[in-house]
Amino acid sequence: xxxxxxxLHKLRRSISGMxxxxxxxxxxSASLPHKKGLGLEKSKTMTAIDDSQNNYEDDDALPPVxxxxxxxxxxxxxxxxxxxxxxxxxxxxxxQLYPQWNLLYSxxxxxxxxxxxxxxxKPKSETSKRVGYVLVIKDRKNGIxxxxxxxxxxxxxxxxxxxxxECFLWKLExxxxxxxxxxxxxxxxxxxxEEEEEGEENWQFTAYPFTGVNEFxxxxxxxxxxxxxGDGHYGLWCDDGLMHGVSNPTMTYGNDVLSREGRKFxxxxxxMWRVG
Numbered sequence: 001x002x003x004x005x006x007x008l009h010k011l012r013r014s015i016s017g018m019x020x021x022x023x024x025x026x027x028x029s030a031s032l033p034h035k036k037g038l039g040l041e042k043s044k045t046m047t048a049i050d051d052s053q054n055n056y057e058d059d060d061a062l063p064p065v066x067x068x069x070x071x072x073x074x075x076x077x078x079x080x081x082x083x084x085x086x087x088x089x090x091x092x093x094x095x096q097l098y099p100q101w102n103l104l105y106s107x108x109x110x111x112x113x114x115x116x117x118x119x120x121x122k123p124k125s126e127t128s129k130r131v132g133y134v135l136v137i138k139d140r141k142n143g144i145x146x147x148x149x150x151x152x153x154x155x156x157x158x159x160x161x162x163x164x165x166e167c168f169l170w171k172l173e174x175x176x177x178x179x180x181x182x183x184x185x186x187x188x189x190x191x192x193x194e195e196e197e198e199g200e201e202n203w204q205f206t207a208y209p210f211t212g213v214n215e216f217x218x219x220x221x222x223x224x225x226x227x228x229x230g231d232g233h234y235g236l237w238c239d240d241g242l243m244h245g246v247s248n249p250t251m252t253y254g255n256d257v258l259s260r261e262g263r264k265f266x267x268x269x270x271x272m273w274r275v276g
Contacts, residue, residue, distance in 0.1 A: 062088075062096055069103025069273075076108055078136045078144065078271050083172060086205035087134060090168055091148060091275070095132040098276035104133075104152075105272040107242060114225065114240040121152040121272050131276035132166075137238070137245065138269035143260035145171035145247075147227050147236055153272075155222045163217030169208040169227060169235055169255045174201045208235075208255035216252045228252035242270055 065084040070077055079101070088096045103109075105120040121133065133153075135146040150166040177200040210217060216229035228235025233248035235255050245265050247258040259265035 063099035066100045067103070068100055069106075071109055074106065074108055076138075076269050078138050078269050079273070083144070083203055086172060086203050087148070087170060088275070089205065090170070090207045090209065091132055092130075092166055094130055095275050098131070100276075101134070102274045103271060104274050105270075107267070107270040112242045114222070114238075114242060117225075117242070117270075117272060118153065118155060121274070122154065123152065129276065131274055134273040134275060135236075136269075136271045136273065137259075137267060139245075139259045139261050139265040140268055141260035143171065143173075143258075143265075145169075145236075145258040149218060149227075151218070152274075153218065153220045153225050155220050157221055159219070161216050161219050163227075165210040165212065165217075167210055167217045167227065167253075169253045169258060171206050171258045173204045173206070175204045176200070177202050206256075208253040211252060211254045213251040213254075216250075228255065238267065238270070242267055 062085075065081040065088070067079060067081065067084070084101060105117045110116050110120060133149045133151065135149070135153075136144065137146050138144055147169050148167060150164050151162060154162075156162065214230060217227065219226045219229065223240050224237055226234040226237040228250035230251040233250060234246060235248065235250035235253050236258060237246040239245070243266065245259070245267055246263060247255075247265065248263055249255055249257065257263055
């Protein structure tokens with residue numbers, strides 16, 4: 001009898017001794033790094049970045065944008081300070097803090113030539129100052145889209161890609177401003193809400209950051225400029241006459257088609273800005 005009790009006591013001790021070992025395994029697996037590419041875990045990562053680095057989301061924390069370089073005769077101006085506020089949300093913090101955006105090239109002001117674009121955006125002198133570059137395109141359906149680059153476009157005939165993980169593609173669309181108000185049985189109140197929603201619009205900014213799947217951030221030649229590539233397609237491509245362009249989904253940025261016209265679009269306006 002005592003032998004049976006002793007055996008049961010030893011069995012309980014052995015079972016209780018195993019429990020911490022199971023807990024330690026479960027806790028170690030919980031501390032493993034998140035896998036890339038999963039939507040939920042990616043959102044957690046972005047939230048952590050936002051909490052630790054982007055505590056400047058309040059509009060008052062960033063200086064208002066000043067657009068410099070438009071001539072008085074320029075009619076088709078693609079950018080406004082409000083649009084810049086949306087675009088710069090994904091830029092590195094040091095670039096966001098620059099208040100002045102300088103127009104380096106405009107299709108309307110400098111003519112439709114890729115060589116002219118290269119000449120105008122080329123840095124005039126060597127400097128250690130870190131700046132950013134914003135490409136803005138307008139298509140025939142008034143779609144506004146483009147790219148952010150950590151360095152200016154320059155032709156390279158050796159099929160060598162440039163740029164880094166700070167680059168991204170983007171598009172801006174105007175959407176109705178929705179105001180939620182309490183509905184009543186009065187027809188006048190309902191009509192008033194509808195008129196407010198139709199009359200006011202907000203910019204909806206969609207960005208496609210560098211994924212790290214490949215390194216095809218920027219590739220330019222004397223014949224075209226492009227950003228993003230994969231499976232024989234470019235994320236954004238413009239010809240040497242700056243008249244026609246192409247946009248396709250790519251692994252480089254995980255982007256959608258940027259133009260409202262579709263995969264092939266006609267360039268109505270194009271500008272290149274230096275931030276800083």
